[in-house]
Amino acid sequence: MFTDTSLIAGTTIGLYGLLGLIKQEKTSYSCLWLIIGTVMTLLSKGVFIPGLLWICLLLAPIFLKQCRTKQYGLNTFLSGIIALVFILPWPVMLLIEHPDLFKVWFWDNNIGRFLGFSVEDLGARGNLTMIPEAVLLFALPSGVLAFIFILMNPIKSLSDEHYFLCSAFVVLGVVLLQISASGRALYLLPFIAPMAILATQTFIKIPQIIYKYLTLFSSILWSVLIIFLWGCYFLALFTDYKHWLTPLGRWLPMSYQIHFSGFIFTIAVLITAVWVAKNWLISKSPALRAAQNWVLGIATVWGLVFTLFVGWIDYTKGYQGTFLDLKEKLAGVYQDNDCMASYNIGESEAPMLYYYAHILHQQQKTFDAPKKCDWLLVLFLSEEIDPAPKGMVLFWQGHRPGQDRENLVVYKKAGLGDNK
Incomplete structure (x- = not known):
């Protein structure tokens, strides 16, 4: 569900195809990879990356003599036409069926984010x-x-x-x-x-002697982190020693209890074994050895984090418990024909609200009682919450485990549901 994953894949594929066209190698296959990359990147996240690919394609003849040929221009033209054939049906159908969503996708998220007029609503101001x-x-x-x-x-x-x-x-x-x-x-x-x-x-x-020190530094750094992660894991398994992990409570709430899983433990051991056996696996070349040592260390550390601690991280960062609690509180009170306005709800909270509580919120720009809805959902980025807007009362308050510096609050119109 992470759009940037397909964006990275599409970018790499597109660059591979474009490089083939520039070097005039296997032009048919190069055109194919360029088309696939263009389609993937545009349908993944908009016009920025595919636009950048094609700007580079058009700039190539200016800087590279071998690209100033009719064949290069013909390949470029045909690739563009074929890519549009695969791309256009989706935005055209979206424009016809849901012009409001097309505006959100193209105008607000692509043009608006760049120029700035939609940043206040969508967030991520640079x-x-x-x-x-x-x-x-x-x-x-x-x-x-x-x-x-x-x-x-x-x-x-x-x-x-x-x-x-x-x-x-x-x-x-x-x-x-x-x-x-x-x-x-x-x-x-x-x-x-x-x-x-x-x-x-x-x-x-880089001078040869530096490779030796880089290899030594990365070996020590990643080995210490790997030992630290295994130590934290074993301490977290046993409640008698879990208090030693209290300094981590700012990021990982101590209320969660890790449960032993033979499968996860085995995978983590295998990942660690690769690191232990690295001297037999990586190159003997000083430069390549330094680079591989660094990359393998990163992969090992993240591999352990997302095996041994994935349940704890998911518990901390996920909205499942929060919005399921809201759904339970709304049962019998929030009717099918009701609507919920929202203020300061971002890209992380909105889809989870719909996924777990089945509520499609209606965003507003001010912290006021909504004109069309009887309910208002607000995200406060502090431990303190504001009093209810005029004509409304506090209905529910919640936050993710250990995240008391972010509070989700639901207000309802005064008197709503009192006779139900």
Whole structure:
């Protein structure tokens, strides 16, 4: 259900096909991959990434001589026509059947997020430091190394067929994200793969002695984290020792009790065994060994987190218990013909409200009594909640386990249901 997963896959496929066209290799298959990538990215999350792919496609003849041919133009034209054949039916049908939803998808989420006029309603307002921080930390170390390569080789990165596509795609993407009114580190995900390719050009030029220290550093870092995770897991299994994990209570509520699962335990042991046996599995080349050691450590740590602790994380971050409790309280009071307005409800809460409580809310921009609905759902990002708007009374209050700094509150019109 995570749209960015298909967006990353589509981006990688599209870049692969586009690179084939630029290098004039297996052009039929390259066109096919470009078409698939274009369709996947647009139907995944809108026009930004497919638009960026095709901007790079159109810029290629300006920077690369081999792309200034009729065959390149013909391949580009045919790929575009075929991609539109697969893309257009969905937005056209959406426009015909539900023009209001088409506006939300195309105008508000694509154009509005970039220009800023829909950010107040949809959230995720960006700032000047968000994307640079994401390049520095979220994409570490690929982001830093990629931009070092581009800055040190500006002409080569745009005039060489091996580097043009990744360089142009990354630079244009980061610049557009920087000037966009909406921004999240998550938006950088489609650029990680091309960044990693460019980063290798910087990484292989690092002095040999540094590879040794990088390997040693990552081995110590990830080994300590792996031991820490296993220690936390065993402490969490036994209630007598769970109090030692109290410092983690800010993120993982101590009210949850982990239950032993033989299957999950076995998978986690196998993941750890791969890390233990890494010296026999990874390359002997100093540069490749340092890179593989780092990547394997990341994979092992996240693998343990999402096996040993996935139930605890789901309990903490999920809205199931919260909205099922609301559904139970609304039973017999909230009628089929009722409607619920909402204020400050975001992208995370809204779909869960519908999924668990079967309530499709109607968003409003102010914390006032709704004009058309008898119910109002509000998300307060604090421990304190505001008094009910005039003419309404507090009906229900809840929050996710351990998340008392975020409170969901439902108000109802005064006198509503008193005679039921």
